[in-house]
Every structure is written in structure tokens, then in C-alpha cells.
Amino acid sequence: MAILQRIFQFYYQGFKNMTTGKTLWVIILLKLFVMFAILKVFFFPKYLDTHFSTNEEKANHVVNELIQNNKQ
Amino acid sequence: MxxxxxxxxxxxxxxxxxxxxxxxxxxxxxxxxxxxxxxxxxxxxxxxxxxxxxxxxxxxxxxxxxxxxxxxxxxxxxxxxxxxxxxxxxxxxxxxxxxxxxxxxxxxxxxxxxxxxxxxxxxxxxxxxxxxxxxxxxxxxxxxxxxxxxxxxxxxxxxxxxxxxxxxxxxxxxxxxxxxxxxxxxxxxxxxxxxxxxxxxxxxxxxxxxxxxxxxxxxxxxxxxxxxxxxxxxxxxxxxxxxxxxxxxxxxxxxxxLAAAEGLYEGTEKAPIMAFGVLTNTDKPLDNSNKFLIKIEAPIPGLLSYLAFGNFDDFVPGIKDLILGNEARGILPATEKMRRGYESQQMLKKLHEIKDKKSEEYKAIYAHFLDKEWLETNFKYFGYGAYYHPDETIAKKNAEQLxxxxxxxxxxxxxxxxxxxxxxxxxxxxxxxxxxxxxxxxxxxxxxxxxxxxxxxxxxxxxxxxxxxxxxxxxxxxxxxxxxxxxxxxxxxxxxxxxxxxxxxxxxxxxxxxxxxxxxxxxxxxxx
CATH class of the missing domain: 1.20.1630 (Formate dehydrogenase/DMSO reductase fold)
Known part of the structure; x- marks a missing residue:
């Protein structure tokens, strides 16, 4: 328990004494929010996961894509 | 495709x-x-x-x-x-x-x-x-x-x-x-x-x-x-x-x-390294037009051959060799690779068309994908199949996409x-x-x-x-x-x-x- 408390204090004091670091953390958190809460959710769904439910369906779709030449 | x-x-x-x-x-x-x-x-x-x-x-x-x-x-x-x-x-x-x-x-x-x-x-x-x-x-x-x-x-x-x-x-x-x-x-x-x-x-x-x-x-x-x-x-x-x-x-x-990085269109022995150059006519890669407005070669002959193979005399294939093929050097033409790739794709297509996975036909086709020789001669060109066309003229044009x-x-x-x-x-x-x-x-x-x-x-x-x-x-x-x-x-x-x-x-x-x-x-x- 004492070790956990020391680790917590280590990080707590470290973050507390930051100057430039505070600005950087704001940027990091903002960046992660934009990436995961906006870009990933609204712009980057996993195509195969959203269009097919099983691995077999995904495999068949990819095979069709790979052998498109046969359509000619 | x-x-x-x-x-x-x-x-x-x-x-x-x-x-x-x-x-x-x-x-x-x-x-x-x-x-x-x-x-x-x-x-x-x-x-x-x-x-x-x-x-x-x-x-x-x-x-x-x-x-x-x-x-x-x-x-x-x-x-x-x-x-x-x-x-x-x-x-x-x-x-x-x-x-x-x-x-x-x-x-x-x-x-x-x-x-x-x-x-x-x-x-x-x-x-x-x-x-x-x-x-x-x-x-x-x-x-x-x-x-x-x-x-x-x-x-x-x-x-x-x-x-x-x-x-x-x-x-x-x-x-x-x-x-x-x-x-x-x-x-x-x-x-x-x-x-x-x-x-x-x-x-x-x-x-x-x-x-x-x-x-x-x-x-x-x-x-x-x-x-x-x-x-x-x-x-x-x-x-x-x-x-x-x-x-x-x-x-x-x-x-x-390597050929593109050096602007090497024609393969050659004792290939030189281009110290610098200004390219031209790059939209016609396979014709015989001059491809450099300015060309400054490194003074040591065969330096590209050495860079590529550790020997100043070796042959370095150019873009034309790699697309049109060079039988003497054992380089397949791209159209042949496209044909082999297409055959591999056909094999995959047939496999997926067979519903009964226990059938002899299925097993026979599947066996190709375990056959080292077939993999080495055909399947290694699988991607080329996307450029295949039965019409030779169109196939050659497609090859330029490579x-x-x-x-x-x-x-x-x-x-x-x-x-x-x-x-x-x-x-x-x-x-x-x-x-x-x-x-x-x-x-x-x-x-x-x-x-x-x-x-x-x-x-x-x-x-x-x-x-x-x-x-x-x-x-x-x-x-x-x-x-x-x-x-x-x-x-x-x-x-x-x-x-x-x-x-x-x-x-x-x-x-x-x-x-x-x-x-x-x-x-x-x-x-x-």
C-alpha cells in the first residue's frame, strides 16, 4: 500500500510541478479526444466489421475484391 | 480489373x-x-x-x-x-x-x-x-x-x-x-x-x-x-x-x-550511378526517346552495378527489361507475370465456388496452395493478375501501370x-x-x-x-x-x-x- 501511495505521490507531484507540460497535456488530451471520439466514431468505421457479420462473409468479400478481374 | x-x-x-x-x-x-x-x-x-x-x-x-x-x-x-x-x-x-x-x-x-x-x-x-x-x-x-x-x-x-x-x-x-x-x-x-x-x-x-x-x-x-x-x-x-x-x-x-530511383530505363552491365539529372519524357517509359535533359554520371564506371550486386561488371536491369522482359537475363515479361497471376486468381475463384469442401475437386484445387512449385512459379505473381487482359495490346498497356x-x-x-x-x-x-x-x-x-x-x-x-x-x-x-x-x-x-x-x-x-x-x-x- 505504501508503495502504491509513493507511486501516486510521484506522479501527482510531477504533474503538479509542470509548466510547459501542462499545456502539452491539454494538447495530448484534446488530440486523443478528436481522434477517438470524433474521427474514429464518425469518419473511420472498420469497413469489414460494419458491412459483414462473420469472418466467412468478410473472407468472401475480400476474395471477390481480389479476383475482380474475372468480371471482365 | x-x-x-x-x-x-x-x-x-x-x-x-x-x-x-x-x-x-x-x-x-x-x-x-x-x-x-x-x-x-x-x-x-x-x-x-x-x-x-x-x-x-x-x-x-x-x-x-x-x-x-x-x-x-x-x-x-x-x-x-x-x-x-x-x-x-x-x-x-x-x-x-x-x-x-x-x-x-x-x-x-x-x-x-x-x-x-x-x-x-x-x-x-x-x-x-x-x-x-x-x-x-x-x-x-x-x-x-x-x-x-x-x-x-x-x-x-x-x-x-x-x-x-x-x-x-x-x-x-x-x-x-x-x-x-x-x-x-x-x-x-x-x-x-x-x-x-x-x-x-x-x-x-x-x-x-x-x-x-x-x-x-x-x-x-x-x-x-x-x-x-x-x-x-x-x-x-x-x-x-x-x-x-x-x-x-x-x-x-x-x-x-532501384531502376526508377536511378532513372535506369535500359538495363546494362557496368551500370553507372547518376550523380544528378533532369528527367524528361517520363510519360513514355517504354519508347526509345531520351529520358534526360541533363545527366551527370558519377566518374567511377559500374558504380550502380557495385551498389546493387557488389560487382562493378554486373548487369542491372532497367525499367524496360522489367516490363518487356529480357530472356537472356532470365527476366519474365510483365505480361507473363500477369497471366500467371490471373491463373492463380482463377484457382482461388474456383475454390470459393465449390460448396462441398469435402469433394475431390475442392481438395485438388486446395492442394495447389500447398504445392511449393506452383506457389513459386504462379502464385508469387498473384497481384499481377489484377492487370491481366486477354487482349495482348491492352495487357501491354496495362503493364505500364507496373x-x-x-x-x-x-x-x-x-x-x-x-x-x-x-x-x-x-x-x-x-x-x-x-x-x-x-x-x-x-x-x-x-x-x-x-x-x-x-x-x-x-x-x-x-x-x-x-x-x-x-x-x-x-x-x-x-x-x-x-x-x-x-x-x-x-x-x-x-x-x-x-x-x-x-x-x-x-x-x-x-x-x-x-x-x-x-x-x-x-x-x-x-x-x-
């Missing part, structure tokens, strides 16, 4: 990936290199106990921290793009990339985040020795993270250690060590990391030169330049040596890339090489001037050091442009072309996210430069 593909979509998807990769790579090399420079500086502090070295370490740690914080996670966007814009590719290689990328994630999270915290928060709280170990582990961890990404990239350039599962249409890893230790992966890792050390050395030297020009922090600046000079000189020479190894690997597995952008490959390669040689001269010159103890008086050299900072980035980005453009049209060499890898989604949505990324990354870059400039102008301080 080409007729069925929306090239606008392919081009925008490629442009989007290139944009994000190039921006991401603006942040990475400095992190990889400066971490080692800081570790060396702290080692000197640990050994001497001189508090001036501690102050120096803390200053560069602040710079490292800013770059790390702004750059961290920018690579995740590339993974988003895999799943959305390159879903066929993701499926095709998912089993191969799973292990390296998982190791990368775990390493990045545990090693870097844990030891970076000790680096920044641990002064006077942990022992000097433990702090030093943490700094070294941060540097090693950052570079090991890069290793796994580069292993994945190396596999795409030279697929090995895998087999193709025709039922799932996926490559599956069957030999981890072949993937990890492939010469392509090894070459990529050492070349990329050591070139990143040059970027960091130029950066440290440039900022320190600025301090000297301003007459500020003179002892710290001189110390920093000394470390950067030694690190930069060693790295520059090493990059030249391992670049030679990369060229040999490329000539073996990606001869088209040539990467020669101007982009040629100019990026030559910019990288010329700058690489310049860096050796620059670091050697700095070393000589420092040895004479007249560095602060040579203001012209200090200004050159300041203005050389962006050149490291230009060389590094040029190297990546050559690596990625030069291997086109392949996403996975010979097995999957870009036109097959791309997800058939609306091109407009890709355009939208392209501009979105352009805006986000530009904002991040502006933020980095502003915070960095402020921090550098403030100089060393005790807070971070």
Missing part, C-alpha cells in the same frame, strides 16, 4: 495516407535520435557529477518532451485508415501484422510511458543511477517501437515467413523469425533509425548554434554541439554504409524501385543521397573547427548549422517517399496492388477526411513550433 477501379478513389486514398504518414514522420525522427543524445549527456553527468551537464540534459529533455507530446498517437490515424480505406489490405495481412503491432503497442505503452515519467518527474526522487537507466530505456524503447512498425513495412516490401490461406484469403505467419529478421526489415530498421539520429543531431547542433550566435548559454551550446557532432558524424557514415546494404536488398527484391513514378523516385532518392553526403561533410567540418577551438568565431558555419536543421527532415522524408512511391503499384510486393487493396467507398468521404487531417496536422505542427520556439528562447530552466 483496372477498368473496374475508380482511380480517383485510389489516388485520394493514397494521398490521404501519404499526408498522414509524412506529417507523422515529422515528429518521429527527432524523438528517436534526441533520446539517445540526452542519454549520452546524462551518462556524462552521471560520471562527472558536473551540474552544468544536468542543466544541459534538462534543457534537451524539455525539447524532447514537447516533440514527443505533440507527435504521440499521430500514427494511430494510419491504423484508422487501414480499417476504413484499406480494408482488403487489412484483411489480407491482419495475421502477419497482429503480432508486431501488438508488441509495438505494449512496448510503447509500458517502456516509454513508465520510463519517460521517471525521466521527467524523477530528478532528485530516484537515484542518479536509476534515472540514467530510465533515460537509456526510454531511448531504447522508442527505437524498439519503431522496430516493429518497420518490420511490418519491411514485410510489405518483401513478404516472407508466411503462407496464404485460400479459405480465409489471408496471409498467416508461419515463421516469426523470418518476418523479424528478413534483410528488408533489418535494412529498414537500421537505415531509418540511424537517419533519425542525423535529424536529431542536426537539430541539436542547429539550436545550439543559434544560442552561440546570440551569445547565450555558450558553455551549454558548445557541449551540445560536441555531442551532436560526434553522434551525427558516426550516424552519417553509418547511414551511408547501411544505405549500401539497403540498395543490395532492394536490387534483389524490388529491382523496379512502373512507379520515376520522377518522384529519382528526385527523392537523389535529394536523400546528396543531403546524406552533405551531412558527413558538415559534421566533419564542425568537428575540425571545434578541434581548432574556433567555433564561436566561425559565424558563417553557425548559420549553416541553423539552416541545416530542416535539411535533415527533407532527407528523411525523401527516403520515405522513395521507399513508398518506388514500390508502387504494390502495397504488398507482387501480391497485392494498391487498386485491389483500397476499400470501394465514396471518394468524397476520403477527400473530406484528407482535408480534415491536413487541418489537424497543420494545427499540431504550428502548436509544436510555437511551443518549441518559446521553450528554446526561454533556454534551460529548472521546471518542465
Amino acid at each position: 483496372i477498368d473496374n477501379v475508380d482511380l480517383t478513389l485510389v489516388d485520394w486514398s493514397r494521398a490521404q495516407f501519404a499526408l498522414t504518414a509524412i506529417y507523422h514522420w515529422l515528429f518521429v525522427p527527432l524523438t528517436l535520435g534526441i533520446a539517445f543524445i540526452i542519454a549520452v549527456m546524462e551518462t556524462i553527468y552521471y560520471r562527472t557529477g558536473n551540474p552544468e551537464w544536468k542543466r544541459t540534459v534538462k534543457f534537451w529533455m524539455k525539447v524532447f518532451g514537447i516533440n514527443f507530446a505533440i507527435g504521440v498517437a499521430t500514427g494511430i490515424i494510419l491504423e484508422f485508415e487501414f480499417g476504413t480505406n484499406w480494408s482488403n489490405y487489412s484483411w489480407f495481412v491482419g495475421d502477419i501484422f497482429g503480432a508486431p503491432l501488438a508488441i509495438e503497442g505494449i512496448l510503447a505503452f509500458f517502456m516509454e510511458s513508465t520510463f519517460i515519467a521517471v525521466m521527467f518527474f524523477g530528478w532528485d526522487k530516484v537515484s542518479k543511477r536509476f534515472h540514467l537507466i530510465s533515460t537509456w530505456l526510454t531511448a531504447i524503447g522508442a527505437n524498439l517501437s519503431a522496430l516493429w512498425i518497420l518490420v511490418a513495412n519491411g514485410w510489405m516490401q518483401h513478404p516472407t515467413g508466411m503462407w496464404f490461406n485460400p479459405e480465409t484469403a489471408r496471409y498467416e505467419m508461419n515463421n516469426f523469425w523470418d518476418v523479424l529478421l528478413s534483410p528488408m526489415a533489418a535494412g529498414k530498421f537500421v537505415h531509418t533509425t540511424s537517419s533519425s539520429f542525423i535529424v536529431a543531431s542536426l537539430f541539436v547542433a542547429g539550436i545550439s548554434a543559434w544560442f552561440l550566435l546570440k551569445g547565450r548559454e555558450v558553455p551549454m551550446a558548445k557541449r551540445s554541439i560536441l555531442i551532436a557532432m560526434v553522434f551525427g558524424l558516426l550516424s552519417s557514415v553509418y547511414v551511408a554504409l547501411n544505405g549500401d546494404f539497403s540498395a543490395k536488398v532492394t536490387s534483389e527484391y524490388q529491382p523496379m524501385k 512502373i512507379p513514378s520515376v520522377p518522384l523516385s529519382f528526385y527523392s532518392f537523389h535529394i536523400m543521397v546528396i543531403l546524406g553526403m552533405y551531412f558527413i561533410v558538415l559534421f566533419a567540418l564542425i568537428g575540425f573547427v571545434m578541434h581548432k577551438n574556433v567555433l564561436t568565431k566561425q559565424r558563417w558555419l553557425l548559420w549553416i548549422m541553423v539552416w541545416s536543421m530542416p535539411l535533415g527532415y527533407i532527407a528523411s522524408e525523401s527516403g520515405w517517399i522513395l521507399a513508398e512511391v518506388g514500390r508502387q503499384p504494390w502495397v504488398i510486393q507482387d501480391l497485392m496492388p494498391t487498386i485491389t487493396a483500397v476499400t470501394k467507398i465514396d471518394a468524397t468521404s476520403v477527400q473530406t477526411t484528407f482535408w480534415l487531417f491536413a487541418a489537424i496536422f497543420t494545427a499540431l505542427l504550428i502548436a509544436e513550433i510555437r511551443i518549441m520556439v518559446t521553450a528554446i528562447k526561454d533556454g534551460p530552466s529548472n521546471k518542465h
